[in-house]
Amino acid sequence: xxxxxxxxxxxxxxxxxxxxxxxxxxxxxxxxxxxxxxxxxxxxxxxxxxxxxxxxxxxxxxxxxxxxxxxxxxxxxxxxxxxxxxxxxxxxxxxxxxxxxxxxxxxxxxxxxxxxxxxxxxxxxxxxxxxxxxxxxxxxxxxxxxxxxxxxxxxxxxxxxxxxxxxxxxxxxxxxxxxxxxxxxxxxxxxxxxxxxxxxxxxxxxxxxxxxxxxxxxxxxxxxxxxxxxxxxxxxxxxxxxxxxxxxxxxxxxxxxxxxxxxxxxxxxxxxxxxxxxxxxxxxxxxxxxxxxxxxxxxxxxxxxxxxxxxxxxxxxxxxxxxxxxxxxxxxxxxxxxxxxxxxxxxxxxxxxxxxxxxxxxxxxxxxxxxxxxxxxxxxxxxxxxxxxxxxxxxxxxxxxxxxxxxxxxxxxxxxxxxxxxxxxxxxxxxxxxxxxxxxxxxxxxxxxxxxx
Numbered sequence: 001x002x003x004x005x006x007x008x009x010x011x012x013x014x015x016x017x018x019x020x021x022x023x024x025x026x027x028x029x030x031x032x033x034x035x036x037x038x039x040x041x042x043x044x045x046x047x048x049x050x051x052x053x054x055x056x057x058x059x060x061x062x063x064x065x066x067x068x069x070x071x072x073x074x075x076x077x078x079x080x081x082x083x084x085x086x087x088x089x090x091x092x093x094x095x096x097x098x099x100x101x102x103x104x105x106x107x108x109x110x111x112x113x114x115x116x117x118x119x120x121x122x123x124x125x126x127x128x129x130x131x132x133x134x135x136x137x138x139x140x141x142x143x144x145x146x147x148x149x150x151x152x153x154x155x156x157x158x159x160x161x162x163x164x165x166x167x168x169x170x171x172x173x174x175x176x177x178x179x180x181x182x183x184x185x186x187x188x189x190x191x192x193x194x195x196x197x198x199x200x201x202x203x204x205x206x207x208x209x210x211x212x213x214x215x216x217x218x219x220x221x222x223x224x225x226x227x228x229x230x231x232x233x234x235x236x237x238x239x240x241x242x243x244x245x246x247x248x249x250x251x252x253x254x255x256x257x258x259x260x261x262x263x264x265x266x267x268x269x270x271x272x273x274x275x276x277x278x279x280x281x282x283x284x285x286x287x288x289x290x291x292x293x294x295x296x297x298x299x300x301x302x303x304x305x306x307x308x309x310x311x312x313x314x315x316x317x318x319x320x321x322x323x324x325x326x327x328x329x330x331x332x333x334x335x336x337x338x339x340x341x342x343x344x345x346x347x348x349x350x351x352x353x354x355x356x357x358x359x360x361x362x363x364x365x366x367x368x369x370x371x372x373x374x375x376x377x378x379x380x381x382x383x384x385x386x387x388x389x390x391x392x393x394x395x396x397x398x399x400x401x402x403x404x405x406x407x408x409x410x411x412x413x414x415x416x417x418x419x420x421x422x423x424x425x426x427x428x429x430x431x432x433x434x435x436x437x438x439x440x441x442x443x444x445x446x447x448x449x450x451x452x453x
Contacts, residue, residue, distance in 0.1 A: 034146035357420035366390030
C-alpha cells in the first residue's frame with residue numbers, strides 16, 4: 001500500500017473513531033435527559049393526583065378525570081388506575097374494565113409504598129397512599145414517546161457520520177498528496193542522477209522540516225558517492241600509469257636488446273634491469289591487492305591472536321633481508337608484566353605489511369637509511385612509533401598523505417608508488433586503531449600507531 005493511501009486510511013480511521021465516540025456521547029446524554037424528563041412528568045402526574053386525593057380524603061372520579069384532562073394526559077397519553085388493596089378499581093382512564101398492570105407490579109407497590117416498572121416501550125410509576133380508611137394505589141403508565149426522538153437522533157447521527165467520513169476521505173487524500181509532493185520531487189530528482197552527473201544535488205526545500213532533512217541526507221550520500229567515484233577514477237588512472245611505466249620499460253629494453261646480437265655481459269645487464277622492473281611491478285601489484293583487502297568488509301575476515309612485539313621483529317627481519325643497507329632499530333620502551341597486553345585480534349599478513357611499509361618509508365626517505373621503532377603498551381592500547389631523520393613531508397602535502405598513489409614533490413627521485421601510507425592507514429583502521437603523522441621538511445617524520453588490545 002502506498003504511503004498516500006496509508007496516511008488517508010489512518011486519518012479516516014482515527015477521525016471516524018473520534019466521531020463515533022462523540023456521537024455515542026451525544027446519544028447517551030440525550031437519551032438520559034429525555035428519559036429523566038419523561039419519568040419526571042410521569043411522577044409529577046402521580047404526585048398531583050395523589051395530592052388531590054389526600055386533600056379530599058376520598059376518591060372522586062370527577063376530580064381525577066378533570067386532572068387527566070387538564071394536566072398531562074394529552075402530552076404523555078398515559079393510563080391512570082386507582083385501585084385498593086382488595087383489587088377494587090376506584091378509577092381508570094383506559095377503555096374496558098380489565099386493567100393492563102401486572103399483579104407483580106401492584107404487589108411491589110403494596111410492599112414498598114412506591115414502584116417503577118419499564119417494559120419495552122412502556123414505563124409505569126406507582127405510589128401507595130391512604131385516604132380515609134382506604135389504602136389505595138395510584139398507578140400511571142405511559143408509552144415512551146421519547147423513543148421516537150431517539151430514533152430520529154440515531155438516523156441523523158449516522159447520516160452525518162457517513163457524510164463526514166466521505167468528506168474526510170477526500171480531504172485526507174488531498175492533504176496526503178500535498179504533503180508527499182516534496183517526496184515525489186526528491187524521487188524524480190534522484191532518478192535523474194547517474195554516474196555521469198553525480199555533481200547534481202537534490203532540492204532541500206525550506207531546509208527545516210523532515211523532508212528537507214531527507215533531501216540533505218541524499219545530498220550527503222551523493223557527495224560521498226561523488227568523492228568515491230572521483231577517488232576510484234583517480235586511483236585507476238594513477239594505477240594504470242604506474243603499471244604502464246615498468247611494463248613500457250621492460251618492453252623497450254627487450255626490443256632494443258633483440259635488435260642486435262649482444263655479449264653475455266650485456267644480456268646479463270639487461271636481464272638485471274628487467275628483473276628490477278618486474279620486482280617493482282610485483283611490489284605495486286601486491287600493494288594494490290593489500291589495499292583492496294584492507295578496504296574489504298571486516299566481518300568477512302578471520303582474525304587471529306597476534307603477539308605484536310613478535311610480529312614487529314618478524315617485519316624488521318624480513319625487510320632487512322630485502323634491503324641489506326637498511327638500519328632498523330626496535331626498542332621496547334614500556335613493556336607490561338602480562339604478556340596478554342601485547343596480544344590482539346587481527347590479520348597477521350596485513351599488520352606485518354603495514355609495519356614493513358612504515359619501516360621502508362622511514363629508511364627509504366632518510367639519507368642514513370635508519371629508523372627507530374619504539375613499542376609500548378598501557379591502558380589496553382599498544383603504541384608503536386616510527387622515527388626517522390629524513391627529508392620529511394612538505395606541509396602542503398600533509399593532507400594528501402593517505403591518498404593512494406599520491407607522492408610529495410620532494411620524492412620524485414626516490415623509487416616508490418605512493419601506496420605505503422594509504423595502505424597502512426587502511427590496515428590500522430581495519431583493526432580499530434589510529435595513525436598520526438608529525439613531519440617537518442628536511443628534519444624528519446614521526447609516525448605513531450595506536451592499536452586497541
